[in-house]
Amino acid sequence: xxxxxxxxxxxLSSPPTFYRFAGAVWPWAxxxxxxxxxxxxxxxxxxxxxxxxxxxxxxxxxxxxxxxWMSMFIYAVMAVASFVxxxxxxxxxxxxAMQSAPIGAAFTFITLVSGSLWGKPxxxxxxxxxxxxxxxLVLLFLYLGVIGLYHAFEDRRQGARAxxxxxxxxxxxxxxxxxxxxxxxxxxxxxxxxxxxxxKIAADMLWPLLVLTLATKLYYVASLCRRARAxxxxxxxxxxxxxxxxxxEPAP
Amino acid sequence: xxxxxxxRLTIVGVVTVAVALAVALGVYALQQNMNYLLTPSQVQSGQxxxxxxxxxxxxxxxxxxxxxDDSLKTTFIVVDADGAMPVEYTGILxxxxxxxxxxxxxxxxxxxxxVATEVxxxxxxxxxxxxxxxxxxxxxxxxxxxxxxxxxAGGGNPDP
Numbered sequence: 001x002x003x004x005x006x007x008x009x010x011x012l013s014s015p016p017t018f019y020r021f022a023g024a025v026w027p028w029a030x031x032x033x034x035x036x037x038x039x040x041x042x043x044x045x046x047x048x049x050x051x052x053x054x055x056x057x058x059x060x061x062x063x064x065x066x067x068x069w070m071s072m073f074i075y076a077v078m079a080v081a082s083f084v085x086x087x088x089x090x091x092x093x094x095x096x097a098m099q100s101a102p103i104g105a106a107f108t109f110i111t112l113v114s115g116s117l118w119g120k121p122x123x124x125x126x127x128x129x130x131x132x133x134x135x136x137l138v139l140l141f142l143y144l145g146v147i148g149l150y151h152a153f154e155d156r157r158q159g160a161r162a163x164x165x166x167x168x169x170x171x172x173x174x175x176x177x178x179x180x181x182x183x184x185x186x187x188x189x190x191x192x193x194x195x196x197x198x199x200k201i202a203a204d205m206l207w208p209l210l211v212l213t214l215a216t217k218l219y220y221v222a223s224l225c226r227r228a229r230a231x232x233x234x235x236x237x238x239x240x241x242x243x244x245x246x247x248x249e250p251a252p
Numbered sequence: 253x254x255x256x257x258x259x260r261l262t263i264v265g266v267v268t269v270a271v272a273l274a275v276a277l278g279v280y281a282l283q284q285n286m287n288y289l290l291t292p293s294q295v296q297s298g299q300x301x302x303x304x305x306x307x308x309x310x311x312x313x314x315x316x317x318x319x320x321d322d323s324l325k326t327t328f329i330v331v332d333a334d335g336a337m338p339v340e341y342t343g344i345l346x347x348x349x350x351x352x353x354x355x356x357x358x359x360x361x362x363x364x365x366x367v368a369t370e371v372x373x374x375x376x377x378x379x380x381x382x383x384x385x386x387x388x389x390x391x392x393x394x395x396x397x398x399x400x401x402x403x404x405a406g407g408g409n410p411d412p
Contacts, residue, residue, distance in 0.1 A: 053375060124370075168268055201380070202380040204381070
């Protein structure tokens with residue numbers, strides 16, 4: 001393997017090592033996700049004041065925005081992992097990419113449903129074909145396409161490569177989702193949180209949003225670790241390390 | 253990196269760039285149709301002449317809302333920075349509809365005024381408690397500064 005890849009990363013890409021690593025990581029990630037989620041929801045639903053314009057209905061933002069961020073973040077992870085999988089044929093990259101897809105699809109679905117529930121009282125409609133809403137729907141279809149293509153192949157590794165190729169090409173949609181509100185006139189409002197400037201949200205509304213963003217990220221890590229572990233066992237079922245794992249040597 | 257890897261890298265790179273280019277050209281060609289709405293000044297400069305129905309977006313002019321006594325008919329004026337358009341609508345309006353609110357009306361032109369079949373309220377990307385808003389309004393009192401944003405989407409920064 002080439003020299004610029006750090007040794008630890010190379011070592012981690014071996015299935016038995018990653019299996020143990022993910023087993024150690026996921027309980028921590030899940031525990032922290034639950035704690036952050038509880039703190040964030042308390043801040044969001046109890047401590048944060050009602051909005052001057054939308055009253056209590058704006059609280060959907062605390063579900064909608066973290067989910068929307070995750071829908072794009074997971075897609076980016078999936079595309080990068082697919083790229084590594086397609087070019088270098090690394091088994092772990094295929095597993096990470098394909099196991100990320102259902103989690104990303106779930107977050108995209110939550111984004112669309114929560115946005116719809118928010119749109120009806122505030123805008124006056126459940127759905128409209130503006131650029132932001134349409135591109136987010138395309139993102140859901142891309143996730144479903146990747147999942148479908150992966151399962152359409154008899155050989156799982158071949159399926160992962162084909163679906164990975166679709167995932168790489170689909171990355172083009174992610175900047176379109178993000179910048180749609182700036183490039184076109186849309187019904188959807190512009191960005192509230194600006195990382196390089198002042199955010200247009202009061203501080204006591206902002207912190208629960210950021211804590212919930214952290215919680216969704218941690219949940220993704222935990223969920224991905226568990227899914228990858230199960231998938232690695234299925235993929236490597238005939239390898240020695242799995243046999244040792246499931247049928248340990250009887251003690252003398 | 254051996255030759256096989258380089259070949260795969262090239263194929264993936266070329267295909268991704270080609271598709272990105274195709275999408276960019278497609279979107280550029282559709283630019284006119286991708287716009288969700290037209291503003292009153294765009295309509296007055298003749299940009300709506302090609303459409304039978306279109307969406308009109310802007311702010312409800314303060315004090316221009318007139319509700320009919322015996323029906324659901326409402327008339328109001330939608331304004332942007334340098335244009336104004338009288339709108340006529342019959343039906344139920346969303347909760348956020350009021351003076352200085354950004355709205356999007358779907359409908360068609362009837363001589364010099366716009367007949368809407370649907371009116372949606374567009375809210376801005378600002379969230380704050382009522383007390384803070386009142387305090388700001390007090391600080392701005394007499395200066396006629398509107399705290400609410402216009403129709404143009406703000407930002408340009410990384411978040412959805």
